């Protein structure tokens with residue numbers, strides 16, 4: 001599964017490559033060097049600016065929630 005994604009800041013296109021399931025991940029734009037979030041969905045991908053994604057679509061927020069949900 002792969003798709004073309006567009007930077008939400010400068011609209012530069014790039015190939016997202018292989019996805020690891022439906023987990024969201026960060027992409028560093030090669031054009032403007034800013035970071036954004038790509039979340040694979042059934043119909044393709046959803047792109048969020050860093051900090052604008054809902055928690056369930058934010059890799060760091062997900063990691064924080066999972067860490068706080070009793071993995072000790």
Ligand SMILES: [Zn+2]
Nearest residue numbers: 007010029032
């Ligand atoms: Zn960019």
